[in-house]
Amino acid sequence: MFLSYSFRLAMQSIWREKWINLLSVLTIAAGLLIITLALFSIYNINLATKKLPEKFSIMLYLKDGLSDQDIGNITAALMKDNAVEKVKYIPKDEAIKELRGVIKDADYILEGLNENPLPASIELKLKQKYFDPSTVKRLASDIKRIKGVDEVEFGEQFLTSIHSIKTGVQTLGILLIAILSAGIIFVCYSTVKILFYRKKEEIETLKLLGATRGFIRAPFVIEGGLLGGAGGFFGMVGALAFYYGLFNRLTLTMPLFKGVVFPFEMFIFLPLVGLFLGITGAIIALGRIRF
Amino acid sequence: MFLSYSFRLAMQSIWREKWINLLSVLTIAAGLLIITLALFSIYNINLATKKLPEKFSIMLYLKDGLSDQDIGNITAALMKDNAVEKVKYIPKDEAIKELRGVIKDADYILEGLNENPLPASIELKLKQKYFDPSTVKRLASDIKRIKGVDEVEFGEQFLTSIHSIKTGVQTLGILLIAILSAGIIFVCYSTVKILFYRKKEEIETLKLLGATRGFIRAPFVIEGGLLGGAGGFFGMVGALAFYYGLFNRLTLTMPLFKGVVFPFEMFIFLPLVGLFLGITGAIIALGRIRF
Amino acid sequence: MIHFYNVSKFYENQTAIRNITFSVEKGEMAFITGKSGAGKSTLLKLIYVAEKPDEGKISIAGWETDKLKESSIPFLRRNIGIVFQDFRLLDNKNVFDNVALTLRIRGVDENEVKTRVFDALKMVTLRHKTGSFPKTLSGGEQQMVVIARAIVGEPTILLADEPTGNLDPDTAAGIIRVFKEINAKGITILIATHNRELFRNTGRRVIRLDTGNFVGEEAG
Amino acid sequence: MIHFYNVSKFYENQTAIRNITFSVEKGEMAFITGKSGAGKSTLLKLIYVAEKPDEGKISIAGWETDKLKESSIPFLRRNIGIVFQDFRLLDNKNVFDNVALTLRIRGVDENEVKTRVFDALKMVTLRHKTGSFPKTLSGGEQQMVVIARAIVGEPTILLADEPTGNLDPDTAAGIIRVFKEINAKGITILIATHNRELFRNTGRRVIRLDTGNFVGEEAG
Ligand SMILES: Nc1ncnc2c1ncn2[C@@H]1O[C@H](COP(=O)(O)OP(=O)(O)OP(=O)(O)O)[C@@H](O)[C@H]1O
Ligand SMILES: Nc1ncnc2c1ncn2[C@@H]1O[C@H](COP(=O)(O)OP(=O)(O)OP(=O)(O)O)[C@@H](O)[C@H]1O
Numbered sequence A, B: 001m002f003l004s005y006s007f008r009l010a011m012q013s014i015w016r017e018k019w020i021n022l023l024s025v026l027t028i029a030a031g032l033l034i035i036t037l038a039l040f041s042i043y044n045i046n047l048a049t050k051k052l053p054e055k056f057s058i059m060l061y062l063k064d065g066l067s068d069q070d071i072g073n074i075t076a077a078l079m080k081d082n083a084v085e086k087v088k089y090i091p092k093d094e095a096i097k098e099l100r101g102v103i104k105d106a107d108y109i110l111e112g113l114n115e116n117p118l119p120a121s122i123e124l125k126l127k128q129k130y131f132d133p134s135t136v137k138r139l140a141s142d143i144k145r146i147k148g149v150d151e152v153e154f155g156e157q158f159l160t161s162i163h164s165i166k167t168g169v170q171t172l173g174i175l176l177i178a179i180l181s182a183g184i185i186f187v188c189y190s191t192v193k194i195l196f197y198r199k200k201e202e203i204e205t206l207k208l209l210g211a212t213r214g215f216i217r218a219p220f221v222i223e224g225g226l227l228g229g230a231g232g233f234f235g236m237v238g239a240l241a242f243y244y245g246l247f248n249r250l251t252l253t254m255p256l257f258k259g260v261v262f263p264f265e266m267f268i269f270l271p272l273v274g275l276f277l278g279i280t281g282a283i284i285a286l287g288r289i290r291f
Numbered sequence C, D: 001m002i003h004f005y006n007v008s009k010f011y012e013n014q015t016a017i018r019n020i021t022f023s024v025e026k027g028e029m030a031f032i033t034g035k036s037g038a039g040k041s042t043l044l045k046l047i048y049v050a051e052k053p054d055e056g057k058i059s060i061a062g063w064e065t066d067k068l069k070e071s072s073i074p075f076l077r078r079n080i081g082i083v084f085q086d087f088r089l090l091d092n093k094n095v096f097d098n099v100a101l102t103l104r105i106r107g108v109d110e111n112e113v114k115t116r117v118f119d120a121l122k123m124v125t126l127r128h129k130t131g132s133f134p135k136t137l138s139g140g141e142q143q144m145v146v147i148a149r150a151i152v153g154e155p156t157i158l159l160a161d162e163p164t165g166n167l168d169p170d171t172a173a174g175i176i177r178v179f180k181e182i183n184a185k186g187i188t189i190l191i192a193t194h195n196r197e198l199f200r201n202t203g204r205r206v207i208r209l210d211t212g213n214f215v216g217e218e219a220g
C-alpha cells in the first residue's frame, strides 16, 4: 500500500511549511475553542433556566369550611392533570404562620386576633416540559371550575418573562452555534483549499507521472486530518486551560458561577471533531480530480 | 508614481484569484461580525447591570420621637457622603400604608390598632460608581453611629450577587473580546501571509528585475487593505442584516429584548477597522524584504 | 506502438497539429524536429493524453485514447517515461525523492526504489547530487534529473522533449548513448529536438514538422 | 564594465567559482562556455548580485558590489538586462505584461511602455502572441519573451544564460543577430552557452570555465 508513503509525504509537507501550518492549526484551534465556549455557555444558561420552573407555583385559595374529604377530592382532581408535578396542601394555620414570617418585626399586630382570617390553599408545581404560558392559563381556568376552589393565583408576569428568557437563549444559542460552525468549517475548507492551490503544480506533475486519484488525494486528506486533529487538540488544551486557569478561580471569588457544569465529554471529543472537520474540508477542497 | 500601477496589479491579482480571495474576505467578515455581536452583547449586558443600582436601597429605621430638626440633621449628615445619590424620608404614616399594601387581603388585621407600631425610616439610594459591597458596608456602619438611627438594613445578598454579575460579565467580556480580536488579527495576518507565500516566486523575479522595496510591497498592502476593507464591509452588512432581519423581529415577540441598544457607530467603523487590520496584516506578513 | 490517424489539434487562435498520420513501431527510436512553435511538444502531449485531439484517432501501446476511461489514464501513463521540456521538478523534494516519485506512484517497495533510483542517477552521472534540491542545481543538472525520473520506471515508451537544451555537447552525446542503450532493450523512444547534432549520422528516422504540418521524413 | 578580481564562490559541498579574474569592457560582446555545472550561471548571478562572492571583489558599471548598500541593489540591476536560464516568467501575466514589467518597475509612462514593449516583441518576432499566457506558449516562444523582457529596458549590460537552449538553429541565429544589433549601440553583452554554433566564427571572445576554474580564453 502507498498509505505509509502518503503519510510520510503529509508529514514532510507539514514540516516543510511548518509556520504556515502552525497558523492553520492555531486558526482551527481558536475556532474550535470559541465554539466550545459558546456551547458551554448555552449549555449552562439552559441548565439554569431549567431550574426555574421549580420556583414557579400556582396557588389555589380554598373556600372556608371544606371537609378533609372535599380537599382529598380536589387534590385527586388536580393530580389527574398531566402537567401537574406536585400538589401541596397548606392549611389555615400554616398560612398565618407564613404571614407572621412576612411581616416579621410587626407580627405583634396579629396577636389578639380571635379568628384566623386567611384561607387554606393548595400549591401546585408543574412538570418541566409543561412549563409554558398557554398550559398554565388553560390549567388555571380548569382549576377555577373545581368545586371548593375560591380563587386561583399565579405570577403571570414572572411566567412570561421566564418563558421569553428561555426561548431567547435557545434562539440566540442556535444562531450563534450555526454562525460559528459555519465559520470553523469554512476555516478548515479554506486551509485545505489554500494547501491545494499551493500544490497545484505538484498535482499536475503527479498526474502526468501516472498517479491515481487515490495517490494524489491521500497526502492531502492525511494532512487535512492531521491539521484538523492538531487544531482540535490545541482547542482542547485551550478549553482546559480556560476551565482550570480562569474559570475555577472565578468560582472561588464569585458565588454566581457555582453550580456551573462542565461537559467534559465535549473536550475529549474536540480532537476527533477537528480530525473530522479537517478530513471533510480536505475532501471538499480537493473536489473532483480530472486527468 | 507607480501607485496607480500597483493598484491595478492588486485589482488584477484579486480578480485572478477571485475564489480564494472571496474566501479570505468572508473569513474576515465572519470574524468581524462575531466580534461585533460579542461587543454588542457585552455593551448591552453592561447597560442592563448599570440600571440595577437604582433598585438597590439602604433603609435606616429611626428611633421614635425625633423632632423635624433631628430628622433634618440626619438627612444633612447623610447627604455629605460622596456615595449618596438620593435620600427619602418615610414617616410612620406612610410606613403603615405600605404595610397595608403588602398584606392586602388581610389588611383588616391592622384595623383597630390604636398606635402605629412601625418606625419612621429613611431610604438611601447610592451613586452608580459607588455601588460595590465594600462601600455599602462602610456606609452602613457609619450611618449606624448617627444619633437617632435605630437600625440599618440592606439586601446584603442581593448586593453581592449583583456585584458578581457585573464583574463576571466584565471579565468574561474582556476575555472574549481579547480572544476574538487575536483571532481576527490572526486571520488577516495569515491571509496576507498566504498571499505572500503564493507570490514568493513572483517577488524573487521582481527583485531581480530591479524593483524597489516600495514597488514590491505596494500591491500587497493595497490587496490586504482591499480584502480587509471588503471583509469589514460584508461584516457590516451581516451585522445590519442581523439587526434588522432577526433582532428587530425578536423584540416584537419577546419583551425581554426591549431596551437593548445598538451602537450604530460600531457598524459604520467596521469597514475602516477591516481596512486597518488588512493593511497591518499585510505589512506584518511582508516583513523585511532583503535583496 | 504509437499510431496517429489524421490527427489535428487546434488552440483558440492557433493550429498546433494539422491532419497528421504516422506510426512509431515497437523498439524504434525516432526524432521529431521543426521550428519553435511547430507543434513538437503538442504532439508529445497527445501521446501522453495531456491534450485530446480535436480530430482523428490515436492509439498508444494498444490503448485507443478516445475510448479510454478517465480512471485508466494513470495506467496508460505508467507505460510512458517523459522528459518534460519545462522539467516539472518538485522544488520541495530533493533529487532522490523527485526521481523516486515515478516508482512510489506505482507502489514499488522502498528497498527496490532505493536501488533503482541510484542506478538511474548513475546513468546520468548525478549520484553526487542525490540530496540536493532542484533550485540548487545547474540547468543541465536539473535536466539530467528529469531524464533519470523518466527512465527509472523502465517504461515501454520514452518521450523526450528537448532533452539536451541545457546540456553541453559532450553531456548531450552521453545522454543519447544512454537512450540508445535503453532502446537496445526494446523500449520505443521518441525525441523532440532542435539539436541537429543529436540525430546527425544516427541513421534513425527524423520526422519534420512545420507549423503543425507533417513536412517529411528523413534518416538522421 | 564588468571586473572580477580573484573571485571565488563556494556552496556547502561544491565550489562553483574558484579564484577568477577577468574583465569585460564597455561595448564588448563576450561568451562564457563550459560543461554543465561549470559555474556559468553562478558567474552571471555574481554580476547581478543574486549571489555574493565568498572571496575577491567585483565591480559592475562602476559600482563596487561589496560596498553596495542593500537599497541600491535595485538601481544597479536596472542597468542590467537578464535572460534567465529558467525563464522566470510570471504565469499569471500575459506576454505583454511580462515584458512591460521591466519598464513599469522603473515607473515608465504607460504610453511609452506600450511602444517599447511592442518594439521589443517585434525584435523577437512574437507580436502575434502579445495576449498569450506563458503556459500556452511553446518552449522557444517563452524563451523569446524572456529575451524581449531583457532588452526592452535598454540596459547598459545584457546578460544571457543559455538564451537559445529551446530555440531551433534558425531562430537562434536570429537572436544572435538581435544581440549584435544591440551590441552595436554600445551595450555590453555577456552570453553563457553550451551552443558552439553561437560563437563559432564570430571572432568574439569566449571565456572557458571548468568546474569553477578559468581554463582559457579563445576567439570564437
Ligand atoms: N495551451 C495552449 N493554448 C494555446 N496555444 C498553445 C497552447 N499550447 C501550445 N500552444 C501554441 O501551439 C503552438 C505549438 O506549440 P508547441 O509547444 O507544440 O511547439 P513546439 O514545437 O514544442 O515549440 P518549441 O520548440 O518552441 O518548444 C505554439 O504556437 C503555441 O503557442
Ligand atoms: N544555491 C546553490 N546551492 C548549492 N549548490 C549550488 C547552488 N547553485 C549552484 N550550485 C552548484 O554549483 C555548481 C555550478 O552551478 P551553475 O548553475 O553555475 O552551473 P552552470 O555552469 O550554469 O551549468 P549549466 O550549464 O548546467 O546551467 C553546480 O554543481 C551546482 O549544483
Ligand SMILES: [Mg+2]
Pocket: C040, C041, C042, C085, C161, D138, D139, D140
Ligand atoms: Mg516544445
Ligand SMILES: [Mg+2]
Pocket: C138, C139, C140, D040, D041, D042, D085, D161
Ligand atoms: Mg546554468
